Amino acid sequence: MEAMLFYLVALVSVISAFFVTKCRNPINSALCLVTTFLCLAVFYVMLQAPFMAAIQIMVYAGAIMVLIIFVIMLLNIGSVGKSRYTHGVAGAIVLSFLSFIVAAKFIAGGTVSKAVGDISAEVVQSYGHTELIGKAMFTEFLLPFEIASILLLVAIVGAVILSKRKV
Amino acid sequence: MVMTPEVLTLSNNPILFTVAMLAKILVAFAVTMLIVAYATWVERKVIGRMQTRMGPTMTGPKGLLQPIADGLKLFFKEDIIPAEASKFAFILAPMMLLGPALISIAVIPFGGDLTIGNYIIPLQITDLNVGVLYILAMAGLGVYGIVLAGVASNSKYSLLGGIRSTAQMVSYELAAGLSIIAVFMLSETLSMRGIVAAQQGPLWGFEALSLIPNWYIFTQPLAFGLFVVGSMAEINRTPFDLPEAETELVSGFCTEYSSMKYALFFMAEYANMITVSAIAATLFLGGWGGVFWGPVNFLLKVFGFMFFFIWIRATFPRVRYDQLMFIGWKVMLPLSLANIVLTAIAVLLWQ
Incomplete structure (x- = not known):
């Protein structure tokens, strides 16, 4: 099913x-x-x-x-007309073929049953997915979380400076 | 043999589960559509009375058949698709507006538990443990209807209406969404059923205050105000109905629409109004809790909110576009952020 x-x-x-x-x-x-x-x-x-x-x-x-x-x-x-970038199409075919090989290798190399860790389907069911993510994000992964937020802050400030010449 | 009742699931009785599920979906859908039809009648009557007019009187007793007459009229009108319109998106747009409004109803609990035989049937179509987020996600999808209608019509009025609406919905969605965060900081759950359960009993658990229910409107009055105003803007009700401001934009994003597609836009507006009323009743007014039978309490609260929205429409003039953006970004967003911080401090001190 x-x-x-x-x-x-x-x-x-x-x-x-x-x-x-x-x-x-x-x-x-x-x-x-x-x-x-x-x-x-x-x-x-x-x-x-x-x-x-x-x-x-x-x-x-x-x-x-x-x-x-x-x-x-x-x-x-x-609407855009038919593109003439045939070399682009050829490149895309090669690239997608290569990524298909990589994906196939990953799929062949591992199965779901081999996945290890503390968090199983039962834990998620009993504890709640949102709580797990929240706890992990604010304890274990606090530094990446803060770095991401600083990155976003920089992006916001950049957007304001770009759109407003005179502040 | 006496068994303790258990919650009906797919595993313990598949047939009864399927039947109960279909019945719940059918009832919720039918009731919503019925309210949609008669909300138009109530709106015309109430606004008529508020403006010392009669409202519809001719069709049926007290004009009660007016929604049916309107529906039939629109149904038999010619359906025109402009030649230069992008056809697929043009047809999809009204459905994209109505769909999210209706599927949000799926997570709203409209009553307590119903016990039939040995099974407990919760009066809610499904209880997602991320119910609130689901509703916010569906509200986000609702924008597509108006955006697509604006782009696909290939008309400048539609386009301007679409642009206004996108900016408005994106800004107010933020404020409304952030105001809800304060609610589930208190309830400690994202499930709509859990939030209703957290609002039962006397206020703050004090027996002395047993006359006042523990509704979040008393604990979070600011969040309640922000949510109501924000969602009013999000569903394009007056005073925030700039996307379809007749005096400036003909009728905004639905200028090029006719026949049933036009009717769908109106149904979507009322369906959205019902959804928002139901969400507000669940999050802030204790859902189905109250003196009567669960669903009756819930419907009363929803009707109360809808009357409030109609009343607002008859009272306030439309805001200007710069005022709209000012209120959204410089008043409501900081207020809802401040509310989150205050609630966080209060929760920490309480513990």
């Missing part, structure tokens, strides 16, 4: 990811990307990470993609 659902969602996500690059109209491409994000959220739910699923939809589908569509809307990008 779960495997069937996985293959179904995986199929949808791969097809929509394909159409992200295939669509001529940028708005349709953006919508396909949203579909891919929603499929990723379903994967997070299947991996017993409901918090990540909700954040995936909230941040990627809800905020970032809306901003991308906003930019498309403001710049008024129309």
Whole structure:
């Protein structure tokens, strides 16, 4: 049952990811990307990470993609003609083939049952996924968390300086 | 043989579980759609009375058949898709607006437990342990409806409406979302059912205050105000209905729409209003807790909120765009952040 659902969602996500690059109209491409994000959220739910699923939809589908569509809307990008970058296509084929080999090697090398650690599916069920993430983020991974927030602060200040010449 | 009742799940009785689930979904959906239809009637009647008019009177007794007449009229109108519009997105937009509003209802508890035989059936479609985040995520998806309608229509009024709406929704979503954080700092759970359970009993657990329920509106009045104002802006109700300001933008993002697609935008507006009222009732007014039977309490609170929204619409003029951005970013966002800090300090001191 779960495997069937996985293959179904995986199929949808791969097809929509394909159409992200295939669509001529940028708005349709953006919508396909949203579909891919929603499929990723379903994967997070299947991996017993409901918090990540909700954040995936909230941040990627809800905020970032809306901003991308906003930019498309403001710049008024129309449909683009057929691209002539054949060497680009060839490069993409080679690159995706190589990454497929890497992915296949990883898949062949490990199974889910080999995963070790304190946090199992039962722990997540009893303790709550959000609590686990929160606790880990503010104790074990406090330094990366703070560094990320400083990085974001720098980005915000940079955006303000770029958009406002006279402060 | 007497058994203690257990919670009905897919594993202990699959058939009854499926039937109960379908029944709950059907009832929740039917009730929501019924409220959507009659909210339009109530809105016209109430606003009419507030402006010393009668409102609809001709269709049926006291105009009660007006929603049906409106629906039929829109249904039989010609459906026009502009030639230059991006067709796929144009058709998708109204659905993208109505869909998230309706699926948010899935995590809202509308009653206590129902015991049938040996099984306990919670009166809630599903209890996610990230319920609040799910609702915020769905609110985020709701923006797409208006954005797509704005872009796909290929008309300058629609585009301007769409741009205004995106900016408005993104800014107010932040304030409304941050105000909820203070609530689940107190409840210590993200599940909607857990939040309702945390609001039962007397205020702050003092027996002396047993007349006042432990609702978060008393503990978090600022968060409540911020959430109501923020969600009013998020669902584009007056005084924040700039995306469809008639005097400036014809009718904003739905200018090019006709027939049932136009009706869907209106249904989405009322469905959003119901969802927001239900969320506010659950988070701040103790959900289904109260003097009557659970669902009755809950519906009363939802109706109260909807009346409040209609009342606001009849009372306040529309805000200007710069005022809107000022309130959102310079008043509401700092206030909700300050509220989080204050709540955190209070929670620490209490422990």
